Each structure stands twice: as C-alpha cells, then as structure tokens.
Amino acid sequence: MAVKKGRDVDAVANATLQAIVLADGSFDQHQNKKFAPITHETPKVLLPLVNFPVVEYTLSWLQSVGVTEVFVFCCDQVKDYLHMSDWLAEPNFKVSIIVSKICVCVGDALRLMYERDVIHGDFILVNGHTVSNMMFDQAIMEHKERRRKDSKAVMTMVVKKSMPCQITKLSRFGNDEMIIAVDSDTKQLLSYEDKVEDLSVVSLDKAMVSDNRRAISLYNDRQDCWIDICSPEVLSIFNENFDYQDMRNDFVKGLLFDDAQGFKFFTYDICSGYAARVDNIRSYDAISKDIIRKWTYPSVPDVLFENSETNLGRERMFRASEVVGQSQIGPLTVIGSGTIIGNKTTISKSVVGGGCTIGSNVTIDGCYIWNNVTIEDGCELKHAIVCDGVILKAGAVLEPGVVLSFKVVIGEKFVVPSYSKVSLLRQPIMQDSDDEELNYTDGSSGIAVNTPTADGANMGSLSEMDACATSEVGSNGVGFIWLPTEAEEWRYSVAPIPADKLVAIMLAADNDPELPTLDDNILPPFNDSDSEVADDDSDSEVADDDSDSEVADDDEIADFEKEVEATFLRAVEEDVEEGNVILEINSLRLAYNMTPLACAGALFYSLMTLAFEMEHNSTSELYKNVTSVMVKWHKLLRTYLKHR
The missing domain is CATH 3.90.550.10 (Spore Coat Polysaccharide Biosynthesis Protein SpsA; Chain A)
Structure with missing residues (x-):
C-alpha cells in the first residue's frame, strides 16, 4: 500500500x-x-x-x-x-x-x-x-x-x-x-x-x-x-x-x-x-473554564478574535457589555456584547452570550447562556446550558444539570428538575447514536416543522402531543422534556458531580472501606510508617525511604504538588464544598502514594499562592490576605496535620 x-x-x-x-x-x-x-x-x-x-x-x-x-x-x-x-x-x-x-x-x-x-x-x-x-x-x-x-x-x-x-x-x-x-x-x-x-x-x-x-x-x-x-x-x-x-x-x-x-x-x-x-x-x-483561565493561550477570545469587543477584567472576567446598577459580576465570567443586565442581579462562573436580556434579582451561577436569551425578573439558574432564543418567564428556576435547547420557553415560576433536557423537538422513539446530528440538515433554521409555539399555534397543524408540550414546562411554556438516555446523567453534565457519586468512585477505585465520607471529613488511620515519614528527624526519613519499595521520586512529588494546587485553586474559584475538596485531595494522595504531611505541604503552598494572587499593593495588605485565607481554610489544612 x-x-x-x-x-x-x-x-x-x-x-x-x-x-x-x-x-x-x-x-x-x-x-x-x-x-x-x-x-x-x-x-x-x-x-x-x-x-x-x-x-x-x-x-x-x-x-x-x-x-x-x-x-x-x-x-x-x-x-x-x-x-x-x-x-x-x-x-x-x-x-x-x-x-x-x-x-x-x-x-x-x-x-x-x-x-x-x-x-x-x-x-x-x-x-x-x-x-x-x-x-x-x-x-x-x-x-x-x-x-x-x-x-x-x-x-x-x-x-x-x-x-x-x-x-x-x-x-x-x-x-x-x-x-x-x-x-x-x-x-x-x-x-x-x-x-x-x-x-x-x-x-x-x-x-x-x-x-x-x-x-x-x-x-x-x-x-x-x-x-x-x-x-x-x-x-x-x-x-x-x-x-x-x-x-x-x-x-x-x-x-x-x-x-x-x-x-x-x-x-x-x-x-x-x-x-x-x-x-x-x-x-x-x-x-470553557480553561479558556477563561487562559490555559489555552493564545487560543483565547481576546487574542483570536480581536474585533470581539471582549475585554479582560479582574478575576478572569471578560466583559463586552457595561453592567450598571447594583448587579455583581463574579470571577470566571464572560459577558457578550449587547447584553442588558438588570438591577441586583448576580452572575458568577458563567458565560453569557450577546444580545441577551437579563432582568433584575436574577441569580446565575455556573451556567452557559448563549445568544439572544431572555431571562425575566427573579429567575434562578445553577449549572445549566441555555441555548439561543430561550425565554425564562419571571421566577423560573433551573436546577443543576438542566439543558434548554433552542427557543424553549419556561413558564412563570416553573422549576425545571435537575438534569432535565427540554427541546422544541419531540424525543425520538428509537435513539440511534449515529443519526443524532442528521435532523438539522433538513433546514437552515435547525427547527423542525410542527413545533409548538407560546400562543398555542404552530407552523402546521398542532397535534395533541404538541399541545401537551406547552404544559410540560409550566404555564405559557413551550417545550418537550426528554427522558434520560444515559444511566448516569450526572457524568456528562455541567453540574458538579454529586458528593455521593464522588465517594462511590473513590471507594471503587481504591477498594478501601476506610476511605472518608463527607460526614467524616477526615483521613483514614495511617500506619506507623506514615507517622515516621512525617517525623522531623531526617535519619528516620531516610530509614523509612530505604524500607519502602514505592517511594515517590522528585518528578512524582512535583506532579502531585501541582495537582493539589490546581485542585485547590479550582475549588476556590468554583466555590466547591470543603468536603468535596478533601475527597479530591485524598484521591490524589492515594494515586501518588503520598503521606498526610505531603498533602499539608502542597496545600500550604496553595494557600500562599491564593493569598499572593489576591489584590494587594503593600506588604500589610498581603499580610491581611494571608490572614483571611488561613482563617477560612485552616480546618482543611489541619485535616492533614493531625497525624503529626
């Protein structure tokens, strides 16, 4: 050949x-x-x-x-x-x-x-x-x-x-x-x-x-x-x-x-x-978060797309729209051009597209809002994807993991349950994974004919099933709720992995019944060799190293410390619960075969990195940053020091 x-x-x-x-x-x-x-x-x-x-x-x-x-x-x-x-x-x-x-x-x-x-x-x-x-x-x-x-x-x-x-x-x-x-x-x-x-x-x-x-x-x-x-x-x-x-x-x-x-x-x-x-x-x-953090540099919006009007602000925040009033835009957030944001609205760790209208007293956390979306007053969205042209009526709630496809309308004060997927298209009776992306080739709009509309009319004749769609997502809502197609919907979602799933994964990976649960928030007991390695006496450490057939080399230690730092800083940015942070660090400790003291050292460095990255213009301000970080996270650090 x-x-x-x-x-x-x-x-x-x-x-x-x-x-x-x-x-x-x-x-x-x-x-x-x-x-x-x-x-x-x-x-x-x-x-x-x-x-x-x-x-x-x-x-x-x-x-x-x-x-x-x-x-x-x-x-x-x-x-x-x-x-x-x-x-x-x-x-x-x-x-x-x-x-x-x-x-x-x-x-x-x-x-x-x-x-x-x-x-x-x-x-x-x-x-x-x-x-x-x-x-x-x-x-x-x-x-x-x-x-x-x-x-x-x-x-x-x-x-x-x-x-x-x-x-x-x-x-x-x-x-x-x-x-x-x-x-x-x-x-x-x-x-x-x-x-x-x-x-x-x-x-x-x-x-x-x-x-x-x-x-x-x-x-x-x-x-x-x-x-x-x-x-x-x-x-x-x-x-x-x-x-x-x-x-x-x-x-x-x-x-x-x-x-x-x-x-x-x-x-x-x-x-x-x-x-x-x-x-x-x-x-x-x-x-998306990696791009916002600029880990993909120069493949980032303000470099690749010079005419995007997207500017980098503080705390990794890109904003192409002016925000007025008492609204708060948090870190890891992108706001597209032409978007209007009402008063007393909070947006954090989210991407909002262009041409959107967001009302007052709205909370958006960890979401992806695409273009030309309308979100009325008092809505609450957590870890959801909202596609182009979607309308959320006043007081609507999207629970974690929700996906709203194009031009869906969610009724007033309607709560969309976790991991729900809503579309103007009815769910195919027989799911064929090879044909999923063939529907959109039938028309330029991507929206099939005979889809329901908010006023009860449609492009063709409205069937009884289409009429039912208007009630599936609340009063005056429009859309079909799809049944789950995955046994583990949480696995492929923008929502954080549930704590019980993290524990189950950890237990399955290590097959160790003594691994901690969220109720424990502590490490399992360690044998005497762990305590000896943690001892300050260097001779004792050398003796332990000689007797251990699985001693981590310098590269492994460096990799471990980098991963602990990345895990901790990501947890801070995404407001991950402390119990979940402990689970992830424990899993890293097991993967690298590290001691509690090694975890404490990596965590302490991460805490100092966080304090240094916080805004400061003098030594005294840096000292205040260190103090506030240690006050907030000292319990997490103490978790790995209690075995000394």
Missing part, C-alpha cells in the same frame, strides 16, 4: 503541511448522544465555546502551527457558516469545504480523500471540536524521521498526560478510562484499550512482550487528544479496507495485531501545551 503512482517521493517528503478536519456530526459515533437534544438542531462544531463557535478554535490553531491547506468535511450548516466567515479569504491558508451525502463515517471521508488525490504528503487528522495550542514542530520532525527509517510507521497519535486521580479526570472531562501500552524506547504503540471498566486486570499479547523489547510502559494517565499525524499510506489502507469505519476501533485496533501487514503506530507526548476535545457536556464546561 503506497501513495498513488506517479508522485515524486522527495516531493511528498517536502510537501507543505495539510490537514483534514472532521466537522460532520455523523462521524462522531462515540459521543453523539452526549449533547442531545442540542445537536439534533445544530452541529457540535458550531456550538458557542466562550461565545465563539468551536470550529473557530480548531482552524485558528491549525493556521498557527503552519498548516497551509485544510479540507473540512462538514454538513450544509457548517458550509454556510464558513462561507459567511473570513476563512475562505485567508492568505496562505486555503480552506476547502467538502459536503458529501454518501460519507457517513470517518472511513468514508478518508476513502473519498484518496480518490480525489489531493493529499500530497504527511497530514494532520483532527476533529472540528478540538481546542489546542500545542506546537507541532517536534512532533512532525519525529514522525518524518521515523518514516525515513521505517516506511511501515504510518501514524503518530498525540497524547497528553492527564491527572491520575480518577475523580479529577472524571470531574473535568467525564472521560472513560483508557489504557495504552507503549515501547519505552521507541514510543511505538503496542496496545490501545478505551472504555476500560476494570483497571485491576490488563491483558497483553504474548508477542508484544517477547519481541526483544527492553521495556514496555503501561499508562492509564494518558489522554487521547485525537490529533493524528498521518502518512499518505493511511488513506491507502482505508481505501483497501472498506469495512474500516472508525479511526480507533477499526483502524488502530485492527492493525495493531496484524503482523502480516506490519503497520506501526507511535505516540507523541505533549510535554507542554494544551489539547482537548469538546466531546461531551462536562468537557465543554471544563474547556
């Missing part, structure tokens, strides 16, 4: 960098249900991420790393958006749009690219909902060097070290566990298992171990970024295997143990930089 005949080998090696962007929802078979019912009406790549479509971040990043030509596989809605954008007129960055009704999977798209013969060398394959700021020079160089030595090295997969703590990983991205086996010397991928339920048992092929390898590394702390550097042979392989549909389940897993063909995959670890996919609602929440 090789590149099409007639192509000069040197020309291929020196070709300009190209990319294929998969921006059609029908290709994303693994995560399709995670955004329902929103993606029944609008493609995922057009969903606003901190007030700008996700695909904007993907294209901006590709342009920044030197890609000169991009092929975007998408539906009609995405095509229309790109035609209205500036991307088709960008110099030295050619964007070609491909809309194909016959391509229903990644395999079909790559086979079509092979037939068109437009890929001239190594290319980047990426999803259209990728956010990254990683540089590609080193990854491309390593890939080309391997290709020069071994023509069977057809692909390099970008991975990133994630937090080993299961609670932290789940609370950020909602991802399933993944285990990969990698040759420690060559970085060749030997095994790839996603959606792993039992981490206590890992099966490896005998040939993998006996193939004269010096060492094999097993990782359960790697995040698949779904950014692949591919050789042209990848297209040839797909062309010759028409049963290959999915990139991971069919292509990677299908060839890993195919000794006859001998194709090889390699990994590239991101040492610095950011890369993540918006593949479910929880990751949408996490990536």
Whole structure:
C-alpha cells in the first residue's frame, strides 16, 4: 500500500503541511448522544465555546502551527457558516469545504480523500471540536524521521498526560478510562484499550512482550487528544479496507495485531501545551473554564478574535457589555456584547452570550447562556446550558444539570428538575447514536416543522402531543422534556458531580472501606510508617525511604504538588464544598502514594499562592490576605496535620 503512482517521493517528503478536519456530526459515533437534544438542531462544531463557535478554535490553531491547506468535511450548516466567515479569504491558508451525502463515517471521508488525490504528503487528522495550542514542530520532525527509517510507521497519535486521580479526570472531562501500552524506547504503540471498566486486570499479547523489547510502559494517565499525524499510506489502507469505519476501533485496533501487514503506530507526548476535545457536556464546561483561565493561550477570545469587543477584567472576567446598577459580576465570567443586565442581579462562573436580556434579582451561577436569551425578573439558574432564543418567564428556576435547547420557553415560576433536557423537538422513539446530528440538515433554521409555539399555534397543524408540550414546562411554556438516555446523567453534565457519586468512585477505585465520607471529613488511620515519614528527624526519613519499595521520586512529588494546587485553586474559584475538596485531595494522595504531611505541604503552598494572587499593593495588605485565607481554610489544612 503506497501513495498513488506517479508522485515524486522527495516531493511528498517536502510537501507543505495539510490537514483534514472532521466537522460532520455523523462521524462522531462515540459521543453523539452526549449533547442531545442540542445537536439534533445544530452541529457540535458550531456550538458557542466562550461565545465563539468551536470550529473557530480548531482552524485558528491549525493556521498557527503552519498548516497551509485544510479540507473540512462538514454538513450544509457548517458550509454556510464558513462561507459567511473570513476563512475562505485567508492568505496562505486555503480552506476547502467538502459536503458529501454518501460519507457517513470517518472511513468514508478518508476513502473519498484518496480518490480525489489531493493529499500530497504527511497530514494532520483532527476533529472540528478540538481546542489546542500545542506546537507541532517536534512532533512532525519525529514522525518524518521515523518514516525515513521505517516506511511501515504510518501514524503518530498525540497524547497528553492527564491527572491520575480518577475523580479529577472524571470531574473535568467525564472521560472513560483508557489504557495504552507503549515501547519505552521507541514510543511505538503496542496496545490501545478505551472504555476500560476494570483497571485491576490488563491483558497483553504474548508477542508484544517477547519481541526483544527492553521495556514496555503501561499508562492509564494518558489522554487521547485525537490529533493524528498521518502518512499518505493511511488513506491507502482505508481505501483497501472498506469495512474500516472508525479511526480507533477499526483502524488502530485492527492493525495493531496484524503482523502480516506490519503497520506501526507511535505516540507523541505533549510535554507542554494544551489539547482537548469538546466531546461531551462536562468537557465543554471544563474547556470553557480553561479558556477563561487562559490555559489555552493564545487560543483565547481576546487574542483570536480581536474585533470581539471582549475585554479582560479582574478575576478572569471578560466583559463586552457595561453592567450598571447594583448587579455583581463574579470571577470566571464572560459577558457578550449587547447584553442588558438588570438591577441586583448576580452572575458568577458563567458565560453569557450577546444580545441577551437579563432582568433584575436574577441569580446565575455556573451556567452557559448563549445568544439572544431572555431571562425575566427573579429567575434562578445553577449549572445549566441555555441555548439561543430561550425565554425564562419571571421566577423560573433551573436546577443543576438542566439543558434548554433552542427557543424553549419556561413558564412563570416553573422549576425545571435537575438534569432535565427540554427541546422544541419531540424525543425520538428509537435513539440511534449515529443519526443524532442528521435532523438539522433538513433546514437552515435547525427547527423542525410542527413545533409548538407560546400562543398555542404552530407552523402546521398542532397535534395533541404538541399541545401537551406547552404544559410540560409550566404555564405559557413551550417545550418537550426528554427522558434520560444515559444511566448516569450526572457524568456528562455541567453540574458538579454529586458528593455521593464522588465517594462511590473513590471507594471503587481504591477498594478501601476506610476511605472518608463527607460526614467524616477526615483521613483514614495511617500506619506507623506514615507517622515516621512525617517525623522531623531526617535519619528516620531516610530509614523509612530505604524500607519502602514505592517511594515517590522528585518528578512524582512535583506532579502531585501541582495537582493539589490546581485542585485547590479550582475549588476556590468554583466555590466547591470543603468536603468535596478533601475527597479530591485524598484521591490524589492515594494515586501518588503520598503521606498526610505531603498533602499539608502542597496545600500550604496553595494557600500562599491564593493569598499572593489576591489584590494587594503593600506588604500589610498581603499580610491581611494571608490572614483571611488561613482563617477560612485552616480546618482543611489541619485535616492533614493531625497525624503529626
């Protein structure tokens, strides 16, 4: 399997960098249900991420790393958006749009690219909902060097070290566990298992171990970024295997143990930089906050979109609208242009789009309010997603985890229960994950005909079921409440993971009946060796280290301290309950095999970091900051000092 005949080998090696962007929802078979019912009406790549479509971040990043030509596989809605954008007129960055009704999977798209013969060398394959700021020079160089030595090295997969703590990983991205086996010397991928339920048992092929390898590394702390550097042979392989549909389940897993063909995959670890996919609602929440914190810099709104009128304020607050009266805008908040906010309204840890009207005495916490939304007086919203054109009548309440799809109307003083999803579209009787994003291709508006309206009329004839929709969400409300499609709705939600779920995850991960519950708020008893390690006598510490076969090295200690700091500062910003903070730190302690004293040290440093980052203009003000921080968090710190 090789590149099409007639192509000069040197020309291929020196070709300009190209990319294929998969921006059609029908290709994303693994995560399709995670955004329902929103993606029944609008493609995922057009969903606003901190007030700008996700695909904007993907294209901006590709342009920044030197890609000169991009092929975007998408539906009609995405095509229309790109035609209205500036991307088709960008110099030295050619964007070609491909809309194909016959391509229903990644395999079909790559086979079509092979037939068109437009890929001239190594290319980047990426999803259209990728956010990254990683540089590609080193990854491309390593890939080309391997290709020069071994023509069977057809692909390099970008991975990133994630937090080993299961609670932290789940609370950020909602991802399933993944285990990969990698040759420690060559970085060749030997095994790839996603959606792993039992981490206590890992099966490896005998040939993998006996193939004269010096060492094999097993990782359960790697995040698949779904950014692949591919050789042209990848297209040839797909062309010759028409049963290959999915990139991971069919292509990677299908060839890993195919000794006859001998194709090889390699990994590239991101040492610095950011890369993540918006593949479910929880990751949408996490990536949004990362963007606001500027962890994705320069992929942030005030840099990427210079004409956005979005300005960075204090406490990581972006605001394009003036707020008057006694309203309070808290940290980690973005307010879009043209939005009007009433008196005595509080907005914190939220993103509000443009053209919204928000009344007085409204409370919005941890929410994503898209464009042209109307929220009347006295409403309360916590950890919810509210799509374009939604109307919340006076006194309406959205409990944590609620998703309101486009143009829904919630009746006066109606309480939408936790994790409810409301849409103008009726829920399909048979859920087919592969067809979730096909509905919006029927019309430019994305709203199906015969949808109910607030005055009881509709575009066609109003059926009895449509009429019932007006009463499902309160008086004069409009929308259908969808039944849950996931057994664990809390897993893929912008709402914080419930405390009982955190405890259950922690107990299952460690299988230790002495782990703390929220009622305890203390650490389990430790053995004598823990107390000895905590002792001030250095000789005692050395003796303990010599007798311990699992002593953490300097890198592990540094990683642990960074994760404790990130966990604590995030908890402060998001107002996480102290009991949940203890659970997360305990889980980190177990993951890294650390002592209570190590936790206390990392926490103390985090407390001082928090005090220093608070506004101060003199030493005395800094002292006041330290005092206030210690007064508020001394009980948390004391939890890890009581065993000294």
